[in-house]
Amino acid sequence: MSTVAIQAEALAKDFVLHLQGGLRIPVLSEIGLSVHAGECVALAGPSGAGKSTLMRSLYGNYLTDSGSILVRHRGAMVDIAVADPRTVIAVRRETLGYVSQFLRVVPRVAARDVVAEVLIARGTPEAEARGRASELLLRLNIPSRLHGLPPATFSGGEQQRVNLARGFIGGHPILLLDEPTASLDVANASVVAGMIEEAKARGTAIVGIFHDLDIRDRVADRLFHVAPIQEAA
Amino acid sequence: MEGYNFAYLDEQTKRMIRRAILKAVAVPGHQVPFGSREMPLPYGWGTGGIQVTASILGADDTLKVIDQGADDTTNAVSIRRFFARTAGVRTTTRTAEATVIQTRHRVPETPLREDQIIVYQVPQPEPLSRLEPSRVQTKIMHALGEYGLMHVKLYEDVARYGQVSISYDYPVMVNGRHLMAPSPIPAFDNPKLDRMPALQLFGAGREKRIYAVPPFTSVRSLDFDDHPFRAIRAPHACGLCGATDCYLDEVVVDDRGKRLFVCSDTDHCATRREAGHSGADSLPEAAE
Amino acid sequence: MIAPGALLSARGLALSFGRIVALRDAAMDIWPGEVLAIVGESGSGKTTLLNVLSGNVRPDGGTVAYRSGSGAVVDVHAMPAPALRALHRSEWGFVQQDPRRNLRMNVSAGGNVGERLMAQGARHYGNIRDEAARWLETVEIDASRIDDLPRTFSGGMLQRLQIARTLVTRPSLVFMDEPTGGLDVSVQARLLDLIRSLVARLHIAVVLVTHDIAVARLLADRIMVMQNGSVIETGLTDQVLDDPHHPYTQLLVSSVLAA
Numbered sequence: 018m019s020t021v022a023i024q025a026e027a028l029a030k031d032f033v034l035h036l037q038g039g040l041r042i043p044v045l046s047e048i049g050l051s052v053h054a055g056e057c058v059a060l061a062g063p064s065g066a067g068k069s070t071l072m073r074s075l076y077g078n079y080l081t082d083s084g085s086i087l088v089r090h091r092g093a094m095v096d097i098a099v100a101d102p103r104t105v106i107a108v109r110r111e112t113l114g115y116v117s118q119f120l121r122v123v124p125r126v127a128a129r130d131v132v133a134e135v136l137i138a139r140g141t142p143e144a145e146a147r148g149r150a151s152e153l154l155l156r157l158n159i160p161s162r163l164h165g166l167p168p169a170t171f172s173g174g175e176q177q178r179v180n181l182a183r184g185f186i187g188g189h190p191i192l193l194l195d196e197p198t199a200s201l202d203v204a205n206a207s208v209v210a211g212m213i214e215e216a217k218a219r220g221t222a223i224v225g226i227f228h229d230l231d232i233r234d235r236v237a238d239r240l241f242h243v244a245p246i247q248e249a250a
Numbered sequence: 251m252e253g254y255n256f257a258y259l260d261e262q263t264k265r266m267i268r269r270a271i272l273k274a275v276a277v278p279g280h281q282v283p284f285g286s287r288e289m290p291l292p293y294g295w296g297t298g299g300i301q302v303t304a305s306i307l308g309a310d311d312t313l314k315v316i317d318q319g320a321d322d323t324t325n326a327v328s329i330r331r332f333f334a335r336t337a338g339v340r341t342t343t344r345t346a347e348a349t350v351i352q353t354r355h356r357v358p359e360t361p362l363r364e365d366q367i368i369v370y371q372v373p374q375p376e377p378l379s380r381l382e383p384s385r386v387q388t389k390i391m392h393a394l395g396e397y398g399l400m401h402v403k404l405y406e407d408v409a410r411y412g413q414v415s416i417s418y419d420y421p422v423m424v425n426g427r428h429l430m431a432p433s434p435i436p437a438f439d440n441p442k443l444d445r446m447p448a449l450q451l452f453g454a455g456r457e458k459r460i461y462a463v464p465p466f467t468s469v470r471s472l473d474f475d476d477h478p479f480r481a482i483r484a485p486h487a488c489g490l491c492g493a494t495d496c497y498l499d500e501v502v503v504d505d506r507g508k509r510l511f512v513c514s515d516t517d518h519c520a521t522r523r524e525a526g527h528s529g530a531d532s533l534p535e536a537a538e
Numbered sequence: 539m540i541a542p543g544a545l546l547s548a549r550g551l552a553l554s555f556g557r558i559v560a561l562r563d564a565a566m567d568i569w570p571g572e573v574l575a576i577v578g579e580s581g582s583g584k585t586t587l588l589n590v591l592s593g594n595v596r597p598d599g600g601t602v603a604y605r606s607g608s609g610a611v612v613d614v615h616a617m618p619a620p621a622l623r624a625l626h627r628s629e630w631g632f633v634q635q636d637p638r639r640n641l642r643m644n645v646s647a648g649g650n651v652g653e654r655l656m657a658q659g660a661r662h663y664g665n666i667r668d669e670a671a672r673w674l675e676t677v678e679i680d681a682s683r684i685d686d687l688p689r690t691f692s693g694g695m696l697q698r699l700q701i702a703r704t705l706v707t708r709p710s711l712v713f714m715d716e717p718t719g720g721l722d723v724s725v726q727a728r729l730l731d732l733i734r735s736l737v738a739r740l741h742i743a744v745v746l747v748t749h750d751i752a753v754a755r756l757l758a759d760r761i762m763v764m765q766n767g768s769v770i771e772t773g774l775t776d777q778v779l780d781d782p783h784h785p786y787t788q789l790l791v792s793s794v795l796a797a
Contacts, residue, residue, distance in 0.1 A: 035785030036792060077774065079781040102760045102774040103569060123734075123756065124727035138738070394620045398627075398657025402642070402649045405656065408663050409648055409685050474663035 020089065022191050022222030023075065023113075024051035028084035028098075030067075030074060043246045044070045048084070050224075050241055054190065057213065057223040059237035066243045068226050072195050074098075075224060076115045077105040088113055088191065110138055114189030118196045120180040122169045128154060128179050129164040135187045153182040156212075158205055173200045185212055192216060194225035198232050210235050257304040257337040263287055267305040267460070271451060274462035279424030280392070281375050286458040296329060296354060297455030299371035303352045306367060306451070307333065312340045314348035319356040319497070319514030326354075343517050355418075357439040359496045359518040362448035364465060370433040372454040375461060377421045377431040397429050400472060408477050417482070423470045424463055432469075438481045438497045443469040486511040489531030491522035540603040540611050541567040545711055545743050551590055551600035553767075560586040561597065562767040570710060571741040575748060575758035575775065577790070583767040584747045585715055591745060592632060592713045593622050607710065627657050631704035631712040635719045637696040640703065641688050647674060647699055648684040654707045673702040677732060694725035698732065705736060712737075714746045718753055730756050751794045755779055763787045 028048035034040040044067040052058050060068040073079040075086055077097045086097040090112045097105060097113075109115070123131060132150035137143055151164055157178040163171065168179045177200050184192065194213070198206040206229060213223060213236045224241075227233035255261065263285070270284040289297040307313065313333050317326040321343035329352060330341045342348050345360040354371040362368060378388045381399050391397065400421055407415045414420075420437035424430045432443055433452060443450065443463060450463040463469060473479040484498045489510045496518060498511040510531050513519035523532070540547040544567040551564040560583050568574050576584040589595040591602055593614045602614040607629055614622065626632065634640045641650050651670040652660070660666050671681040677698035679691075688696055697717065704712060717733065718726040734757055737744055748754055754761055754775060761778045763771040763786065771784040782788045 033783070035788050073780070078776050080773070080777055080783065102777075103572070105774055105777075106759055123731065125731045394623060396623070396627075396657065398653055401656035401661075402645055402653050405649050405652055405663065405666065406646060409646055409667070473661075474666075475661050476664045 019054045019056075019220070021051050021087075022054045022056075022089050023224070024087045024094075025049060025071075025075065026085050026087070028071070028074060028081050028086065030070060030079065030081045045074065045081070045243075046246050048243070052191075052222045052224055054220045054222050055217050056239075057217055057225065057237050058239055058241050059233050060224065060226050060243055061240040062243035063245065066245045068243050069195060071243055072193055072224065072226060076113065076193055077109070078115075112189055113191050113193070114184050114187055115193045116181055116184030116195065116197050118177075118199055120168060120176040120183075122167070122176070124169065125167055127165045128159065128168045128171070131168060131179060132182045132186055135183060139187075150182065150186060153186050154179070157182055157208060174202070174205065177201060178205060181209060181212075185216065188216075188219070188221075190220070191222045192224075194223060194227075196226050196228055198227070198229050206232055254336050256309070257307045257333065258290075259287065259301065259304045263301075264305040267301055270460045271302065271305065271462060274451070274460050275449070275464050277428070278463055278467050279422075279428030279430040279461060281459040281461045283458055284460050286455045289455065290332075291328070293456040294373065295325060296352070296371040298453030298457075298460070299352045299354070299369050299455075300329060300332070300453075301455060302369045302451050302453035302460060303333065303350060304337075306369075307337055307339060307350060309337070309339065311349045312342050312347055314342050314345060314351045314517075315353070316351065316356060316358065316515075316517075317354045319499070320516045322516065344521075345515075345517050355434050355436075356497070356514060357435055357442045359513070359515045360521075361442075362446055364447040366448040368446075368448050368450050370435070370450065370452045372431065372433045372452045372459070373456070374419075375431055375452065375454040375457050375459040377419075377429050392428060395427065397423075397472075400429055404472060404474065404477075408474065413477065414473065414479075420479075421472050423468075423472060425467050426470075429472075430461065430463075430469075436483075436497055437471070437479075438483050440469070440471045440479070441481055445469075484511055487529055488513045488519060489529045491519045491527045491532070492529035493519070493522060493527070539601055539613070540605055543569060544605065545570050546591065546602065546604050546745075548591055548602045549600055551587070551597045551602070553586060553590060553595070553597045553599075559767045561590065561600075564600070564764075564767070564769050566591070566745075566762060566769070566772075568711070568743050568745060570743055572760065573737060573744045573746060573758045575746045575754035575761045576764060577748060577751060577754050577761060578764035579749060579790075582764040584749075584764050586767075587764065588713050588715055588745060588747045592626070592630065593617070604711075627654055628707055629710050631707075631709040633700055633704055633712060633714040633717050635716040637688075637693075637700035640700050641696065643688050646685045646687060647679065647691070650688065650699060651702050651706050654703065658707060669706065670702075673706050674699075676736070677702040678728075692725075694721055694729060697721065697729055701733065701736070705740065705742070708740060709742060711743045711745070714744055716748055716750075717746070718748075718750070726753075733757060751779060751791065763790065 026049050028045050030045040032042045062068055074081050081098050087094040088097050088108055090108045095108055129147055129150045133146035136146035154164055159178055168176050181197055198209050210232050267284055270282045274282045289300055315326045315330040317323040333339055334341050345358040350367050352369040376388055381403055382388050404414050418436050419431055419434045420440055422430050422432050445466050447465050449465055452461045471479040487494045490512050493513055497514045499514045501510050503510045547567045549565050551561045553561040564587055578584045590597045596615055603611050604614050605611050648670040651673050652666040655666050671684055674681050679695055679698055718729050758775045761775045762769050765786045771778055771787045779791055782791050
């Protein structure tokens with residue numbers, strides 16, 4: 018068996034809504050998940066079960082209440098759940114990639130630069146980074162004439178493909194994909210599935226939420242069930 | 251003169267001013283406040299210079315007073331007469347003969363010596379005054395040696411006119427430390443201040459400040475490496491003595507607009523003519 | 539006194555104006571090249587904190603330590619005034635909400651940008667002018683405007699000119715007080731993008747005070763939320779904004795109008 022790339026142990030998370038009188042909503046409890054290099058695990062479970070919350074917790078976007086999230090970063094295991102922000106930023110830059118459902122649009126920045134930024138932040142020369150960004154956008158069927166435009170004016174599907182390009186360009190050893198094909202047509206979804214397969218072949222560990230069962234069955238090695246927590250009595 | 255102390259000011263005042271002068275000499279270019287007195291002539295007529303002169307004058311001194319280079323203008327004549335009457339000192343128009351020279355707007359062309367003192371009349375002692383109106387701020391800038399602002403002014407000049415447009419009262423750095431206004435002498439005279447053997451004292455009566463440049467002290471005109479300071483003069487020879495290396499005045503000599511360039515330093519010009527030099531416009535019998 | 543590797547560290551800062559408590563045991567660290575946003579409503583103490591961090595206002599208690607370019611750690615509030623002013627002119631920068639407070643309105647754009655260079659001893663006019671022209675272009679002001687007075691500039695241009703004037707000496711730490719406040723939305727976006735790319739390219743650490751959550755999200759790596767003079771929540775920007783824990787942070791985040 019290959020090495021473990023990301024491993025969650027005894028994860029628990031509640032949301033406390035102070036604006037609603039301190040209402041406590043438990044979302045995750047006793048989650049244990051480990052994903053190996055080259056493996057793709059699909060999160061399964063009914064809507065509202067906490068799949069997205071788990072995904073965001075793995076990325077350090079949500080703060081968990083207990084448990085650990087160990088990520089193999091530069092050969093050592095780093096606990097994202099307790100790491101300081103600068104470590105999390107470094108892990109995200111080099112190791113842990115994330116494709117959200119929606120592109121957070123940065124005003125005025127061209128699509129090509131939105132994608133290339135990931136490489137530039139690591140020190141890749143700007144021209145080379147832009148070239149690779151353009152190639153990837155073309156592969157995702159974003160025509161060249163759009164590469165120089167800010168994605169704010171793009172359609173939902175186009176924005177999602179820019180988002181995917183941004184997520185895949187870095188070749189992170191671990192990729193978190195939250196509904197990566199949600200707003201794509203069949204042809205583009207198939208391109209993305211191909212990219213996921215290539216990433217797996219390179220040894221990338223992938224955790225995904227796939228609403229499209231055909232895609233899920235095509236790329237996932239196994240399912241991880243996330244069950245809703247029973248409301249405390 | 252009956253009823254007046256030697257050189258008009260009372261001894262306590264002179265002592266106070268001498269203390270200010272000593273401090274000024276000790277910190278070259280630094281403006282020292284002093285209790286400026288009412289003098290029997292208005293501010294702007296050299297009250298600061300007169301008080302400094304009165305404080306350093308001794309009975310055996312020889313005084314020369316110049317105004318715009320000339321010994322015979324109203325201001326020069328009246329100040330010279332003032333000290334002749336109140337101190338009884340000898341006066342002269344010869345630079346070489348004087349031990350104390352009070353001046354407005356010029357430095358004599360004849361190099362000064364170690365046994366001479368030159369006293370400048372100063373209207374505005376603060377070189378940053380036009381750039382930074384707050385005295386509090388300029389004092390901080392002097393204290394910390396923050397003179398970037400002065401260079402901003404020079405930058406603006408070069409950007410706008412292609413050169414530094416300051417033609418008089420051109421700011422200088424004294425002893426590499428204090429920014430100083432050399433008083434409204436032409437920029438042409440600035441190089442004479444550098445390492446001058448004579449003691450240089452500056453008095454501003456209305457602004458109540460005294461500052462000094464001790465003998466042989468470095469005085470550098472501010473500039474840029476690629477726009478070095480240049481001492482500019484009218485590109486002519488003196489019409490009377492033929493000198494080509496001294497500062498010239500342009501005078502209109504008749505009612506048909508005929509112009510003549512002559513030495514601004516009248517003593518220098520006369521000395522040269524006595525030595526046999528003559529210019530294109532010199533008359534054999536110049537009316538004295 | 540200073541965290542390992544940090545550029546600036548503050549500990550136990552306290553300040554009161556009479557009976558009004560402006561800062562209560564405030565602490566922070568910033569590392570080289572990092573953007574830290576301080577958010578909170580008016581009167582939360584964020585601007586006071588910025589002024590204390592930058593040495594402009596002395597706290598009643600606590601320390602601010604800075605690791606200078608030479609590697610020496612200095613106590614910002616124990617420094618002699620000349621050293622602090624020198625720091626502000628060289629390794630530090632301060633970007634004001636109102637650029638008129640920082641710019642010389644009767645000096646040309648080029649002179650404004652060149653001033654910090656001249657204050658550091660630059661004495662070659664041609665080089666100063668070339669550098670000023672380069673910086674004007676960097677902040678997207680046409681270099682042909684180099685001899686124009688700032689009063690002929692629009693609000694957005696003034697703010698960009700202030701940024702050029704501040705960054706020309708390549709500071710390692712810049713304090714920014716609501717740099718996009720008072721600008722039209724479209725102008726704001728352009729400015730934010732400019733700040734974002736410059737800070738990343740020049741590896742400048744920024745302490746940014748803003749009441750605008752969207753500005754913090756766009757620019758900051760980390761965020762500090764202040765209320766009544768205390769730091770109530772701190773962390774990774776997206777974590778604090780997407781999963782706020784403190785009641786006040788939840789209120790702040792939920793009050794933002796979505797565009």
